[in-house]
Amino acid sequence: MVEGETIDTASLDGYVPFDSERQQAYIDAGYWRNITFHDVVDRHAEEIPDYTALVGPHRELTYAELAANSRRIAAYFVGELGLRPNERVVLQLPNCTEFLEAFVACSRVGVIPVMVLPRHRSAEANHVVDLTDARAYVVDYGRYSSGFDFVGLADDVRSSHESLEHLIAVTDGETSSVDGCDAFAEMRDERWVDKYGDEVSKTDVDPSKPGVMLLSGGTTGLPKAIPRTHNEYVFQWERMADAADVRDDWVAFPGVPIGHNASLNCIVGAALWAGATVAVEPELKPDALMAFIERVGGNYTLPMPTQILDILEHPDLDQYDLSSLEVLVSGGQKVPPRVVEEAVDRWNVGFCNIFGMAEGPLICTRPGDDVKVQANTVGRPIAPEADEIRIVETDRETEVPPGEAGELAVRGPGYFTGYFRNEKENTENFSDDGWFFTEDVLARRDDGNLEVYGRIKDTIIRGGENIYAPGIEDELVEHSKIANAALIGMPDDRLGERPAAFVELTDDATELPLKDVSSFLEERGIAVFKRPEYLEILESLPRTEVGKIEKQALKDRIVDAESK
């Protein structure tokens, strides 16, 4: 920044705040504690200073050290980089201790970290910096040997964005600096607190303002930015810790990138709330995860369903001691019931089958629920008395009769209030009185547990009959030759759509005719109109950065094939 130039510090144009009445109601009810992310850490730094907060591949930090380091980094942010409250900083790091030091540092000075995932590349990075006018970008420089040039990526983005002034590199032990970047390791020096500590302590961070921006999963198009306030997010950390019975002597470890809400909220946030230890490992492949669980004695984690399946089917599974596992959380896409049953059977764990969205909704089974409930439902909202939930017809007003499927609409102290700088989406998907329409189809069973049917867009309508793809996918993976399956609607002139299946075969299978799949489903009592009329075997199904199946790519594939 040019000396003397001022920045508009307070503005957060394009953010939709909670209306003041709701804010007050949440505070009065005790749902919002009016504390920030760093307050959560500081409370433990005072009460249990020497307890291990973070374990990473290279270092361990106590709560006192996490608090102290983040204070130094915060001082550097304001003093050396001139970052001001409400400004945005991109964090694109693997799961590592530095991620959380930077996250807490941002909180101290009211800077909003934007969660770009390690697998995002130039299209997403440019879009996100464009959208958020980020002023700094934090990347790994070989410390976690990802093999990808993140500094090069961030530098490219900088060359076309005036707002982006600073690149910050997390380097390995030998490389102390990288050309054109500030060195993260330097920021942990005590001298920054001596020099700028007063500025940090004078920063007024409002817990009802955004403390983080998550990105929407986006199986199509570019991600949307989802601002989450300290108040609403800390509320969910607390409620998630309660729902999963997270204990303060546990080691929690994220099985998906921390930048994803599933990790940051359900695992890292819940563990920080409880004063437990968070262990982080950048490598998230099955062998690495198993070795890691054994090494750190991991008790609490959230992998995607496919990761659990990969571990359960891993040839070396018996060589690892995973007996420390206490609670497994999984979701983000439909968890096949057999994955829950096998995991519970094998590890004797409590299973939180979770329906989650970065926008807020967290609905899950509890560790003590019956395994049938854990396998077939996503349980109840994490804060049943506070979370407002409705299941509505296509008019988005009338509630469906009990037991029937409809669109999930939500409002409450743990849910976001609108996408950042995206009036179109906000107008389309919010009601005037603050309900958010999720575009997900769920049903509430008589016992109060919710079942997920899929995205509205995942519903295949064949000649007027609804087919919920995830239910059929669950049936398909029960076939002995099918490892993974995705069902989509292929366009049809007469019927509108017809179901088409894409499958990955198990290791020992070589072929699978459509007629075998059809008779298999017939034996399982699946109505004829729901059975796939097209089958394609793929080496691997296309997936998003967190491993969800990318159905749009399959739809494009089928349209392309038909137009040839």
Ligand code: AMP
């Ligand atoms: P993201 O915010 O990227 O985690 O994506 C959220 C979306 O993932 C939701 O809107 C759902 O469509 C899907 N999803 C999350 N959890 C589940 C689940 N347990 N079963 C089926 N779909 C899910």
